Amino acid sequence: MKYSIPSSFFLVLLAGVTAFGQASGGRSKAVHKKPVTVATPAPSTGLVVPSWLPPATPYQPSVTQLTDVTDTKLNVRFDYVHQYLLGTATLTLHSHFYPQAVAVLDAKGFTIKGVQLVGSRGDKSLTYKYDRRQLAVVLDHPYPREQSYQLRVSYVAKPNELPAGGSEAITAAKGLYFINPLGKEPNKPRQIWTQGETESNSCWFPTIDHPNQRMTQEITMTVEDQFKTLSNGLLITSKKNADGTRTDTWRQSLPAAPYLTMLAVGDFAVVSDTWRGKPIDYYVEPKYKSTAKAVFGHTPEMMEFYSKKLGVEFPWEKYAQIAVRDYVSGAMENTTATVHGAAIQATSRELLDNTYETSESIITHELFHHWFGDYVTCESWSNLTLNEGFADYSQYLWAEYKYGADAAALVQQQELALYLEEADSKREPLIRYHYQNQEDMFDRHSYQKGGRVLHMLRKYVGDEAFFAALNYYLIKNKYTAVEISKLRTAFEQTTGEDLQWFFDQWFLQRGHPELKISHSYANGQVLLRVRQTQDTLFQPVYRLPVTVTVWQKEKSTDHRITITKADQTFSFQVADKPTLVKFDSEAQLLGQIEEERTQEELIFQFYHARNYLQRYEVLDLVQNKTTDFTVSGLLRNALNDNFYAVRRAALDHLRGFHGPNTTAMRAEVQRLATVDPSSAVRAQALTTLATFPNENYAAAYQTALRDSSYAVGAAAINALAKSPKINAKTQISALDNTSNSTLLVAIANYYVQRGSMEQYAWFMRRLPDLTDMDLYSYLPAFGAFMVQMPVIEREKGVKMLETLARTHPQYFVRLGAYRGLTALAPSQPAIKSVLADIKLKETDERLKAFYNLM
Numbered sequence: 001m002k003y004s005i006p007s008s009f010f011l012v013l014l015a016g017v018t019a020f021g022q023a024s025g026g027r028s029k030a031v032h033k034k035p036v037t038v039a040t041p042a043p044s045t046g047l048v049v050p051s052w053l054p055p056a057t058p059y060q061p062s063v064t065q066l067t068d069v070t071d072t073k074l075n076v077r078f079d080y081v082h083q084y085l086l087g088t089a090t091l092t093l094h095s096h097f098y099p100q101a102v103a104v105l106d107a108k109g110f111t112i113k114g115v116q117l118v119g120s121r122g123d124k125s126l127t128y129k130y131d132r133r134q135l136a137v138v139l140d141h142p143y144p145r146e147q148s149y150q151l152r153v154s155y156v157a158k159p160n161e162l163p164a165g166g167s168e169a170i171t172a173a174k175g176l177y178f179i180n181p182l183g184k185e186p187n188k189p190r191q192i193w194t195q196g197e198t199e200s201n202s203c204w205f206p207t208i209d210h211p212n213q214r215m216t217q218e219i220t221m222t223v224e225d226q227f228k229t230l231s232n233g234l235l236i237t238s239k240k241n242a243d244g245t246r247t248d249t250w251r252q253s254l255p256a257a258p259y260l261t262m263l264a265v266g267d268f269a270v271v272s273d274t275w276r277g278k279p280i281d282y283y284v285e286p287k288y289k290s291t292a293k294a295v296f297g298h299t300p301e302m303m304e305f306y307s308k309k310l311g312v313e314f315p316w317e318k319y320a321q322i323a324v325r326d327y328v329s330g331a332m333e334n335t336t337a338t339v340h341g342a343a344i345q346a347t348s349r350e351l352l353d354n355t356y357e358t359s360e361s362i363i364t365h366e367l368f369h370h371w372f373g374d375y376v377t378c379e380s381w382s383n384l385t386l387n388e389g390f391a392d393y394s395q396y397l398w399a400e401y402k403y404g405a406d407a408a409a410l411v412q413q414q415e416l417a418l419y420l421e422e423a424d425s426k427r428e429p430l431i432r433y434h435y436q437n438q439e440d441m442f443d444r445h446s447y448q449k450g451g452r453v454l455h456m457l458r459k460y461v462g463d464e465a466f467f468a469a470l471n472y473y474l475i476k477n478k479y480t481a482v483e484i485s486k487l488r489t490a491f492e493q494t495t496g497e498d499l500q501w502f503f504d505q506w507f508l509q510r511g512h513p514e515l516k517i518s519h520s521y522a523n524g525q526v527l528l529r530v531r532q533t534q535d536t537l538f539q540p541v542y543r544l545p546v547t548v549t550v551w552q553k554e555k556s557t558d559h560r561i562t563i564t565k566a567d568q569t570f571s572f573q574v575a576d577k578p579t580l581v582k583f584d585s586e587a588q589l590l591g592q593i594e595e596e597r598t599q600e601e602l603i604f605q606f607y608h609a610r611n612y613l614q615r616y617e618v619l620d621l622v623q624n625k626t627t628d629f630t631v632s633g634l635l636r637n638a639l640n641d642n643f644y645a646v647r648r649a650a651l652d653h654l655r656g657f658h659g660p661n662t663t664a665m666r667a668e669v670q671r672l673a674t675v676d677p678s679s680a681v682r683a684q685a686l687t688t689l690a691t692f693p694n695e696n697y698a699a700a701y702q703t704a705l706r707d708s709s710y711a712v713g714a715a716a717i718n719a720l721a722k723s724p725k726i727n728a729k730t731q732i733s734a735l736d737n738t739s740n741s742t743l744l745v746a747i748a749n750y751y752v753q754r755g756s757m758e759q760y761a762w763f764m765r766r767l768p769d770l771t772d773m774d775l776y777s778y779l780p781a782f783g784a785f786m787v788q789m790p791v792i793e794r795e796k797g798v799k800m801l802e803t804l805a806r807t808h809p810q811y812f813v814r815l816g817a818y819r820g821l822t823a824l825a826p827s828q829p830a831i832k833s834v835l836a837d838i839k840l841k842e843t844d845e846r847l848k849a850f851y852n853l854m
C-alpha cells in the first residue's frame with residue numbers, strides 16, 4: 001500500500017508538530033538538521049526520556065491460527081440504493097492443527113441469511129452466533145486437520161452501517177465503497193471498489209481476515225452490462241443476462257492472503273499491453289484512454305527488470321492496474337489487480353509535469369509488492385516492513401536502473417528525509433511487536449526506514465550476494481507468511497556470515513546513528529574521528545561499515561572502515577595533505593551526519609562529486625555564503641548542472657540573491673524560467689525571480705502563463721500575485737475555467753491577493769469540480785478570500801466551510817475547511833466558538849493532534 005496525502009499537508013502538519021517546517025522532497029534540509037534536544041524527565045525515576053520515545057503500547061502477537069481458509073468462491077450483486085452487497089460465499093476450510101468444532105469467521109456489519117455445510121448429498125443448515133463482527137459457526141462434529149469442509153454463507157454486506165466498537169481505523173475503513181451510487185453527482189462516474197488492507201475485506205465477504213491466511217478464489221459479479229469489472233486473476237466467463245445485466249467470473253488459482261482480494265465495477269476504458277504472453281491491462285476513466293500507456297507503459301519493462309534481477313519470474317496470472325475515484329489510500333497491491341487513486345491519470349498536458357514521485361515510483365512500488373507482500377507475505381502487521389520496506393526500496397531500484405545514479409540518489413535523499421522528519425517525533429523498532437493499532441504500522445519507519453536499511457544491507461553484502469539472498473528468500477518462502485528471521489536466514493545462508501548484529505540494530509532496535517565527523521592531517525597521516533552522539537540509553541551504539549574517500553588533488557582512494565565504538569579514530573597513510581576527506585562517500589548510511597569541512601573542501605567536493613547527493617550537500621551547506629565569489633561561481637555552475645534537481649536546488653538557494661555579478665545571475669535565472677527542459681526547474685526559476693526586488697519580470701511571467709506546463713503557469717500566477725505593479729487579471733481570468741488542479745489552486749490564491757467581489761461567484765462555481773486533494777488547498781484560499789465579502793455572502797460561505805470541516809469523509813479536507821474558517825476568525829469572532837466545537841468533536845487522531853497545536 002502506498003499512502004498519498006497532499007505534500008503540503010505534511011508541511012503544515014510538521015510545521016506544527018516538529019521544530020522545522022521544511023517541505024519534504026528534493027529541498028529538504030532534514031539530512032543536516034540538528035538532533036532533537038527537547039527532553040522530558042520521567043516523573044518517578046528522574047530518568048531523562050527523549051521526546052521521540054512513544055508511550056507504552058500493548059503487545060501484538062501474530063493471530064493464532066485455529067482454522068485456515070484455502071479457497072473462497074463469491075457470488076455477488078449490488079444494491080446501489082442502499083449501498084449493499086448481496087452475496088453468497090462458499091469457503092473451503094480446515095482446522096489448522098487441533099480439531100475444531102466451531103469455525104470463527106470475520107464478517108463485519110452483515111445481515112446473515114443462513115449458513116450451510118456443503119455436502120455431496122445436499123447442504124445442511126448449521127447454527128451460528130453472530131455479533132456483527134464475527135460469525136461463529138457450530139460444525140456438525142469436530143474436524144481434524146486432514147478433513148476439509150465447505151461452508152456456504154448467504155449474507156448482505158452493509159459497509160455504511162458497520163457496528164461501532166473495535167478500533168477507530170476499522171470503523172473508518174469500510175472495505176467496500178460506492179462512488180456516486182445513484183448518479184446524482186454530475187462530474188463523477190459511478191464506481192464500486194474495495195480496499196482490504198489491513199483487515200477490511202471482511203466488511204464485504206466472510207473470511208479469516210489476517211495476513212497469515214492464504215487462499216485461492218473465484219469471484220462472480222452480476223453488474224449492469226455497461227460497466228467493466230475487475231478482480232484478481234483471470235476473467236474466465238462473461239455472459240449477458242436477459243434482464244440487461246452481465247455476469248463476470250474472475251478466478252485466481254494461486255493462493256494469496258485475504259487482504260489482497262479486490263473487486264471494482266464502473267465505466268472504465270481498458271488499455272491492453274502484454275508481457276511474456278501475460279495480459280497487462282490499464283483501467284482508466286474513458287477520457288484518459290489515450291494517455292494510459294504514457295502513464296503505465298513502463299510496467300512490462302519493470303516486470304522484466306524485476307523478474308531478472310530477482311531470478312523469480314513474475315508469478316501471477318496477469319497484471320492489471322486501475323485508477324478509481326475518491327480512493328482512500330495512495331495505491332494498493334491487490335494481487336494481479338493494483339488499485340491507484342484517480343490522480344495517477346493525466347492528460348497529455350499534465351504528463352509534462354509528471355514526476356517520478358507522482359507516478360512511476362507508485363507503479364514500481366505496487367508491482368514490487370507482487371514479490372514482497374503478495375508472493376511472500378508478512379505474517380503479522382508487526383512485520384509489515386517485509387512488505388513495505390521492499391516496496392519502498394523498489395522505488396530506488398527502478399530509478400537506478402532506468403534513470404541512473406543521480407535519479408536513484410534523489411530517491412535516497414527524499415526517502416531518508418521523510419524518515420528523519422518522522423524520527424524527530426517518534427522512534428520505533430522497524431519490527432514492532434507493540435503498537436496501539438495496526439494502522440499505526442503504516443508509517444515512515446515501515447516504508448522509508450525499511451527501504452534505507454535494505455540499501456545498507458545491499459551495500460554491506462554486495463550486489464551479487466544481495467540479489468542471491470533475495471532469490472533464496474523468495475523461493476524458500478513462496479506462498480507463505482514470514483517474519484523477519486526468515487530474511488536474516490536467507491542472507492546468512494547466502495553469505496555464510498552471521499548477521500544478527502545487523503538485523504538486531506536496524507530491525508529490532510529503535511533509532512539511528514547521529515554522527516559527528518572531523519579529520520586532521522599531520523606527518524603523512526589523516527586522522528578521522530567519528531563520534532556517535534545519539535542517546536545510547538534508548539538506542540544502540542552502532543556497528544557501521546562505511547567507505548571513506550580521501551582525495552589528493554585529482555586522485556581518490558577509498559578506505560573501508562567499520563565503526564564499532566561511540567568515539568573512534570581511524571588513520572590513513574597519505575603522501576600529502578588531502579584536498580578532501582569524504583565520510584560515507586557512497587551516501588548509503590541512514591542517520592544524521594555532521595561532517596566538518598572547510599569551504600575550500602566543500603567547493604572541491606562540488607566539482608569532484610560522485611553523485612547528486614554530494615553536489616546537493618554542498619549547495620545546502622554554502623547557501624548562506626552566496627556573497628562569496630567562489631560560492632556564487634559554484635551556484636552559477638550548478639544552474640547548468642546536467643541533473644535537474646541540482647539546477648532546481650541552486651535556484652532555490654538563489655532566492656533573494658545579492659552577490660557578485662547580481663545582474664548576470666538574475667539574467668541567468670530569467671533564462672532558465674523560459675528555456676530549461678524541466679518544467680520543475682522553470683517553475684522554480686519563476687518562484688526565485690519573484691524574490692528579486694526592484695525588478696520587473698512582467699514579460700517572463702506573461703510568457704510563462706502560456707507555457708505548456710501547468711506547473712510553470714501556476715508558478716507564474718503565484719509570482720504575479722506577489723507583484724502588485726503588474727496587471728495580469730485579464731490573462732488570468734482567461735485561464736480560470738481550467739480543469740487542472742495546480743493551476744486552479746494558484747488562481748484561487750491569486751484572487752485572494754488581487755481579486756474583488758466578482759470572483760466570489762467563481763469560487764462558488766468551481767467548488768463542485770474539485771477533487772478532495774484540490775479541496776485541501778482550495779478551501780483555505782476560499783476562507784481568506786471571503787474576508788473581504790459582505791456579511792450575507794460571507795455567512796453562506798462560513799456555513800459551507802463549517803459543514804465540510806465537520807462532516808467531510810477525508811480528514812485532510814476537513815483540515816482544509818478548518819483552515820479556511822481560521823482565516824475568517826479575526827474578522828468574525830463568532831467563528832472562534834465554531835472552531836472550538838469542531839476541534840472538540842473531531843475523532844481523527846492526526847487532526848486532533850494538529851488542532852491542539854494550532
Ligand SMILES: [Zn+2]
Binds near residue numbers: 001387
Ligand atoms: Zn506498499
